[in-house]
Amino acid sequence: MQYSRPIGIALTVAFLFIVFGMPLSQGVLELARGERPHVLELFLHVPTKANLRQFERELDSAAWAIQRSRPWMQFVQFTVLGHAGRDTLYGRNGWFFFRPGVQYLVEPLPAPGQDTDPLAAILAFKAELDARGIVLVVVPAPGKPSIYPEQLTRRALDHTEPMNPHTLTLLTRLRDAGVDVVDLSALFYGSERPGLYLAQDSHWSPEGMDYAAETVARHLFERGLVKPGGTEYSERPAPVERLGDLIRMMQSPPVERLFAPERVDSRQVVEADSGTLYEDDPASEVLVLGDSFLRIYQLDEPGAAGFTAHLARRLGRPVASVINDGGASTLVRQELARNPELLANKRVVVWEFVERDIRFGTEGWQIVPLPPAS
Amino acid sequence: MVFTSHIFVFYFLPLVILAYYAVPWKRNLLLLFASYVFYGWWDPRFVVLMFLATLANYICGGIIARSRPGSGRRRAALVAAITISLGMLGFFKYFVFLQHNLNALVVWFGGTPFPVLQVILPIGISFFIFQSLSYSIDVYRGESPPVRSFADFACFVALFPQLIAGPIVRYNTIAGQLVEREHSLDKFACGTALFILGFAKKILLANAMGAVADPVFGAESRTCLDAWFGLCAYAFQIYFDFSGYSDMAIGLGRMFGFEFLRNFDSPYLADSITDFWRRWHISLSTFLRDYLYIPLGGNRKGPRRTYANLTIVMLLGGLWHGASWVFVIWGAYHGFLLAFERWRGKESLYARLPRQVRVAITFVLVLFSWVLFRSPTLAEAGAYFQSLFALTRADGGSVLLAGELYTRGNMALMALCALVAFQRVQAFDWVQRMSWPRLLLVLALFVFSLLTMFVQACNPFLYFQF
Secondary structure (H helix, E strand, O other), X not given: OEOOHHHHHHHHHHHHHHHHHHHHHHHHHHHHOOOOOHHHHHHHOOOOXXXXXXXXXXXXXXXXXXXXXXXXXXXXXXXXXXXXXXXXXXXXXXXXXEHHHHHHXXXXXXXXXXXXXXXXXXXXXXHHHHHOOOEEEEEEEOOHHHHOHHHOOHHHHHOOOOOOHHHHHHHHHHHHOOOEEOOHHHHHHOXXXXXXXXOOOOOEOHHHHHXXXXXXXXXXXXXXXXXXXXXXXXXXXXXXXEOOHHHHOOOXXXXXXXXXXXXXXXXXXXXXXXXXXXXXXXXXXXXXXXXXXXHOOOOOOOOOOOHHHHHHHHHXXXXXXXXXXXXXXXXXXXXXHHOHHHHOOOOEEEEEEEOOHHHXXXXXXXXXXXXXXX | OOOOOHHHHHHHHHHHHHHHHHOOOOHHHHHHHHHHHHHHOOOOOHHHHHHHHHHHHHHHHHHHHHOOOOOHXXXXXXXXXXXXXXXXXXXXXXXXXXXXXHHHHHHHOOOOOOOOOOOOOOOOHHHHHHHHHHHHHHHHHOOOOOOOOHHHHHHHHHOHHHOOOOOOOOHXXXXXXXXXXXXXXXXXXXXXXXXXXXXXXXXXXXXXXXXHHHHHHHOOOOOHHHHHHHHHHHHHHHHHHHHHHHHHHHXXXXXXXXXXXXXXXXXXXXXOHHHHHHHOOHHHHHHHHHHHHOOOOOOOOOHHHHHHHHHHHHHHHHHHHOOOHHHHHHHHHHHHHHHHHHHOOOOOOOOOOOHHHHHHHHHHHHHHHHHHHHOOOHHHHHHHHHHHOOOOOOOHHHHHHHHHHOOHHHHHHHHHHHHXXXXXXXXXXXXXXXXXXXXXXXXXXXXXXXXXXXHOOOOOOHHHHO
């Protein structure tokens, strides 16, 4: 070892300054705020494995150094390396993709186990609805990378096969089992309509959403499941400018400032005679279950411009809905099981879930028994 | 606890340094306490297991030391130490594997498989069992005096810098340091620099390469190019992950006055497999040589026995890494290559080619072994080999892998990894001399690595599973 004394001292002091400085400054900051230093939480709980992990997570999230530096490090990683964070992939031409959506397409599906088998859960749900005389229509929403793979990688330009064979296999198995299915991915993938998804967002654009609503409505009419209703709706332009969820997932204001908000030409649905914004009707014959693909434009801005509103416009009648972000695989059915009155008077249940939930659905694919029909 | 975590760097380490240098007596006891906290942080229950392994070897080592050389009592104590240690290792590491294989046999004979009793694998068990066992063996061989106190011995077994993933420290290399060791500013500063470089290797290089390798190995299918890209990424990941851990361990050891032996010596510059094993995980290779290969007869019983011994040692070395057939085949592959080179007089088949070509061929041979090491099953390893040789095509969504892999960041980091990994001077050598520019570089790397750690998910070290 050849270290001059000044170098040895400088290195040691600098290292100790960093490793001691950070917790000390954190403690001082917390005391100055009148809070108990977070590190003391360690001594307030039994040191079990779970408690220790929880303590470590909370220590991380409370640290000022992490809170302050993280957005800037994310900015550096994005601008220098093109890394868009844990959940986001940066594709071509300013397009972003949700990483689990890509992962679903790239990786093999694990063998279905208890509570993770979509086929079993869907068939069980269908059986429950059959017993009540309700028809189930399953509508998997294709993920963005299935429809616009060339915006993620140039390699997909020469590729003609579908990107989502797992989804197509499930659809085939569902059809073979007698489940009524609407295959949006085949429709979207071959569509001439431009811009079915947003570049900065993981969800479909108003055009894509309306195309889905139109397709589902036509399917319901063609199958004779629903007759055209008597309510006349019209559309009203409601453009919004929004930063897509995929950019916001990076949780980095400096990165967000790099991008102009995306203009979204959504159209609100209003009752033609009164001009009032569309609202769900819990007593409707049609119940729609789904995830954030139903939430977008409907429950967030501009409101009344999402899938359910446009489905209602196409059907000429309001619909009822149960929407849970990321929870279309199991959580929406659990909510239905807690509120079985939502099934009263229903003839059709339209069940939308994004295709990646076939693998990554929150709480898996549990079989959720419904209370007996009264 | 993980070295590359907020809790370790900013709370555990400063507290232990403060206590260690503030109280100049009972330092081993303090390190023992700190090490148990460090280990128990993962799951407090397994501290008991480590304590029992320590106690068993301490008692057996004591009996051995008090018995006459060659006496039955001495031999019985050694057998007891080996049985207890390997029994623990066998149960926690191999019992589930054994049950699965028995079940496969039962099914093969038309029977009904029995329910498998699940056992949680305590992290680092292979390391602390080997270390504690080395004490009993060293004392039995007369290579080390018996330890002066239980606290010293328990400190040696549990010593947190190298507890979880090595380097494997043998008792006879550290016995003297447990009694008396040098503390100096030079040593502390050098340890600091090595810790920082190891930290940076893990955070900036290994984790980045893991983010490339994981999707490739996880893909349903992949192109030939993707397969090679992912495999190179894994080769860099495992090297920087493991050597980074070793650097941190050796660096931390120096901060507390210990000198651990070097564990890596530019392994990807090896020009034969024999050379590779002189440079990769040196503490394991020497452990296996001294405690397994030589007792089996080494090269003293003729060429055939030598080849068999090499293969057995590598097979068991493979199994030491994990209870799975992929590790057994991985060990057999290396054992075969080592035996083959031994047969040729410790020369590879390509020994007469220029050095750069020899290094490249050896690297490719090692890459093939990493396919086995990384794949969860033999079937998946087979599929990966098919991709490497373009015997399959990327189907369905696997085409999208390209979008994840060939980003400018990944390409730049891959080039950086290659540049660093193929250097003759590695972190261990680099920190021996320190200048002001180097000092500034080290500190900048530390700050940048910490900031990067803040945006990374928790990434435990690969060798934790062993």
